[in-house]
Amino acid sequence: MTEALWTKIATLADIPDDEGLEVQIGQVELALFRVGEKVYCVENSCPHRGASLAEGRVQEGEVICPWHGWRFSLENGACSSLPSSEPVACFQARIENEDVLVQIPHQKQ
């Protein structure tokens, strides 16, 4: 059984505006992005060939993969460059005071 827990993984000041921050939580590697007053979290692995999306640029609500330029929505992970491709996994993220919390599924024992 899985349940999702909100976990603090960074502070707002850790994330440069319109850039990514790589964060490792257990076995999961995440890419955090800050766009204005919102934060987004996706799996840090491009579905195409596995590039680090945290190293990508952010433009118009999408992260641009640093290797081949595919664009992924930070809202839902959909790929606008090749809509038939697999989306990148997204995680709910929110700001609480100056902390960034992400909802990460945990395996319940």
Ligand code: FES
């Ligand atoms: S590895 Fe991301 S577009 Fe190719």
